[in-house]
Amino acid sequence: MAAQTLTIGKALNLGLRKAMEDDAKVVLMGEDIGRLGGVFRITDGLQKDFGEDRVVDTPLAEAGILGTAVGLAMRGYRPVCEIQFDGFVFPAYNQIVTQVAKIHARSRGKLAMPIVIRIPFGGGIGAVEHHSESPEAYFAHTPGLKVVAVSNPVDAYFGIQQAIAHPDPIVFLEPKRRYWEKAEVDPDTTPEPLFASRVVRGGDDVTVLAYGPMVKTALQAAEAAAEEGRSLEVVDLRTLSPLDLDPVFDSVRRTGRCVVVHEAAVTLGLGAEIAARVTETCFHSLEAPVLRVGGYDTPYPPSKLEEEYLPDLDRVLDAVDRSMGF
Amino acid sequence: MAAQTLTIGKALNLGLRKAMEDDAKVVLMGEDIGRLGGVFRITDGLQKDFGEDRVVDTPLAEAGILGTAVGLAMRGYRPVCEIQFDGFVFPAYNQIVTQVAKIHARSRGKLAMPIVIRIPFGGGIGAVEHHSESPEAYFAHTPGLKVVAVSNPVDAYFGIQQAIAHPDPIVFLEPKRRYWEKAEVDPDTTPEPLFASRVVRGGDDVTVLAYGPMVKTALQAAEAAAEEGRSLEVVDLRTLSPLDLDPVFDSVRRTGRCVVVHEAAVTLGLGAEIAARVTETCFHSLEAPVLRVGGYDTPYPPSKLEEEYLPDLDRVLDAVDRSMGF
Amino acid sequence: MSVSSATTEVVDPVPGAEAPHLPQQPDLVQLLTPEGERVEHPEYSLDLAPDELCGLYRDLVLVRRWDVEATALQRQGELGIWASLLGQEAAQIGAGRALQPGDMAFPTYREHGVAWTRGVDPLDVISLFRGVDNGGWDPVATGFNLYTVVIGAQTLHATGYAMGLQRDSAETATIAFLGDGATSQGEVNEAMIWAASFSAPVVFFCQNNQYAISVPLERQSRVPLYQRAAGFGFPGVRVDGNDVLAVLAVTRAALQAAREGQGPTFIEAFTYRMGAHTTSDDPTRYRLASELEEWKLRDPIARLKAHLSRSGAADAAFFDSVEAEADELAVRIRRGTVEMPDPPGTAMFDHVYAEQTPHLAAQQAEFEAYQASFEGGEH
């Protein structure tokens, strides 16, 4: 593959293809991922090329998908499970939390669980109930799992391959409303490590943290702030479990101010953990408490209300203002 | 009932009995809760007195318990579901998160969900895997649910009745290793509100927050600290969602220091949310960051290791020391 | 043993799933042939007056028109998405008309036809697909629960509700709708286990429309779905889902058995999703046009119309009047949709709890202040 401009969706598709070419043990499983290519077409064309044994259209039951993935992993396979939408991961929750997350520890390392759970997550697509949620905290609170969220085509392309090659189970979150965002992807570059956050825009006044779909929002806010002479440093967290906060600590030690942005409900969202850790580590550098911008503590609303529910540029700037006001 | 000394277990039993006497719509459901009276005997004798229609031994499936409870609630009943052990709530997770928590909002208030989900939680009983977990953050992060944790017989007796009478779904956490702790319960006193935290010991140096089984640990720590001339204020949080932090803010404004204790894994445990909120609200009063004492970010270990996993008096005091050292 | 060989060894493939040949299926209850001929069935009889037959025809035509209009509204950007019932009208009207007022129905997201029979305003269904709310009707007043999007979850609710009916000594029953794909969900199987264990008055009404989005029935079951019930210890029956009379008769009998304490029944309505899964779907990716053509020959409306004409139960004037009524309905739906107001932003806070928490009240107040700051031109 030559360097080319790709959407996040297509980058995932090509990343999956590459992973399947590189390792015959990689098996994709999910609802409608075969002939249809998935409701978002992320697996488009893969069943045609790799066959029904490697791209498996499953019965309609998420516990079944994850539970059989566990068995396949025990047999040496590397299952990549697609959950059709974020809100449908819960029937699989028992398998994920009590089995996938625990089997490596239970067996004292004798059984590996190299399972990737792909979840298109987040809102903003005008969908009906259960199609717009951000369940990442449920997984990040679970020892034994790792959780990553991609925000751009380059991370999508490399990240999915890194996740598949990784020996631990990974919840791989894809920002569904950004599937069509484009960037150039050069397959011959050395990818950044999977479990590392990254400063995506330098700045001096406030450190803004985001991941997945909110990275773009944070960058837009930084752009707007710059016009008003305010300089925001934006960090794409990329990995939610483990968190990679050293770059954040460095940044906050300089800026003294920190705002975390995510779509998930604020209460016990990732922002809570980050606020706690940043405060523990940078206590004497902070000039304001870490502020959180997130979804309200309500169920994700009907789509006519989602613009008001979701953090946007203005709400990020509002938090920046409040932080500066301390 | 006259005032009497009761264990937490017996107080729950009598509280359930009272709730069933007061309201014929109260139905208990769960595995082994009927003839056996539950594995912890919390429902002992209730099937005998109220019959099989009101104390239902269910088939062995937690999604079934919660899912049929939803239907019963729609029909005007008030189901009280027992989950046998914390680690077995996950098969019901889909029903709890996508249905129980959301139906009131989905129906714009036309369908009430007065369901109580009783979960004996936490460790320290020398049990095998899945019998010692602290899943409260999974619920407290879920809008639409309320979460309470009792720590003593008085709250157990009144709390279970208040929870059953309440119109919203409540995850009711019972500190299983404290089931046998005793105190006098006078049924004729006016109970404290269900959704209120309470200062259970006054102090000046550090505010220590705990709930459920850790309240006793926190009080022991306060006792030990007092001997060394250090004065800890201990707050029993009692309600985890919503949190009732006003008394905490008042306390921290005086002490300037705060330690949160729970058994759940530290990362994204309740301590994260509390640390974030206390810091937001009491920023200028804090002389040290809010420190967290919790389970390590590992699966709950085999029981020979649980003493080392679980926060104890020493670990609380260690955190207090660290807080004072800032 | 290779997988390919193993997976092709399907035992007792579902007849009709690939190349429909309904009449050859001895276990399929039918009262009206695709050609509109009235036939008898040894176990299920039905005696309807002409105006009752006409009423069913009217139902079928009106819900199809509603559906067509909603699909058009989605294409024009007025709805976020629409789940079409095209081809499943008879299954839904037959089941819905079998219900008595006190019965309670638990739909999926596609039972617009059943909604219709429960007196739910089409606009109250459309508001969900427009993103205004999650369905505007009153589930208690209509005896029709809100739509449930999480596959299968409602089957347990229906069973629990039925357990409530038992406790109330109510002489009513519940009906749980589900799709063929839903039969694979653990919760659906638990619902059947519960229903059997408690002899709950619930009917499981499965519209086997041959697909779960793109996945054909064979992936979910290699034996006919109605046979599932026997494994749980209660009767299952397969009915021609495109035959409104057979569906009505079979569902009536099952509901009556439930009301009389005989416990659950599983009904497999053998039908076909003639449209896309939803307006977001592209069925050309996974099924052949010829399959659709075959099923068009079994159209549920055409066969009742043929029967009404042939038997003389209805004349051209009747058909015209139904057509006119359908046109009016379409106009009303269109106007009601485009004029439907957006909800206020605060609506998302309103009913999270029956007793709102102080925390959420504070969040709402912040939200309101923030919104007001724009109106005041502060930002």
Added chain:
Amino acid sequence: MSVSSATTEVVDPVPGAEAPHLPQQPDLVQLLTPEGERVEHPEYSLDLAPDELCGLYRDLVLVRRWDVEATALQRQGELGIWASLLGQEAAQIGAGRALQPGDMAFPTYREHGVAWTRGVDPLDVISLFRGVDNGGWDPVATGFNLYTVVIGAQTLHATGYAMGLQRDSAETATIAFLGDGATSQGEVNEAMIWAASFSAPVVFFCQNNQYAISVPLERQSRVPLYQRAAGFGFPGVRVDGNDVLAVLAVTRAALQAAREGQGPTFIEAFTYRMGAHTTSDDPTRYRLASELEEWKLRDPIARLKAHLSRSGAADAAFFDSVEAEADELAVRIRRGTVEMPDPPGTAMFDHVYAEQTPHLAAQQAEFEAYQASFEGGEH
């Protein structure tokens, strides 16, 4: 309709659940009567040499002794809990001995007998119940997965593993153990749906020991459990679970069918839990002593012993030698248990991940420093 009347209307109650009368059940495969008489079955034959029969007897006696010793160790505070297999020895030994080396077994928490047949050291099982670890054996090397405590979860693992066998063109099979109570879990039903859909080489081996803790079988199913499988489109069979020969024959046949690509089988081993659910349980609260007495007449060991004596396959010397071996085993288990070292505190951090995270490494370092501070007498 009142609930009480509804719940007493059990259709086709499971025969033998309340008052066992096994011989009257035509659908129960039996090769050895409770009296130790060898009988033939039209479909299942078994031809074992005397030493093979003696081997089975030895297995039964040794696993019972292990079980008795473990129960005693628990009473003496050496184990946190123990799940006894008393009464289920034949079901477990029969199933375990039907396995070939390459097959993979997925147990619950009670299959000590199967563990034995897979060469797992009893002490590696006991370490779990002592709280030292979650089972000390190597699941891959032994072909015996670790115990799974969450009811039913392992049935999906077994099915997935079987799908892996298909992809490897391996001529082996998997066996998933489950209890009667487990059949109500959604995941177990999903496992059967998956197995049928993919024709996976997996055998579901259900030990119907009549109880899920205190809950009798009737609450889970009103028809015999083996009939569940037909609803999913694959064969189910009920075998006398106290007859080691019948269990061996039936399980062998099912495994062989699986290996040959014929897909899954469900085996219901009809047996009885003669002890408490676990050492924490008190069965006098929910069942009658008389029931236990009846089942004692069907003891799995007594009947094989009778057969061995009567047929002359074994003599008193043999029985004595097995007894002596059992005594030795008991001593070894006792000594191994009380001498079992506690794990180091850091063990809880070791295998959370294959690649430990920097965060957890830091937590572990803190933990170690904190522990060291005590040793240094700092606290």
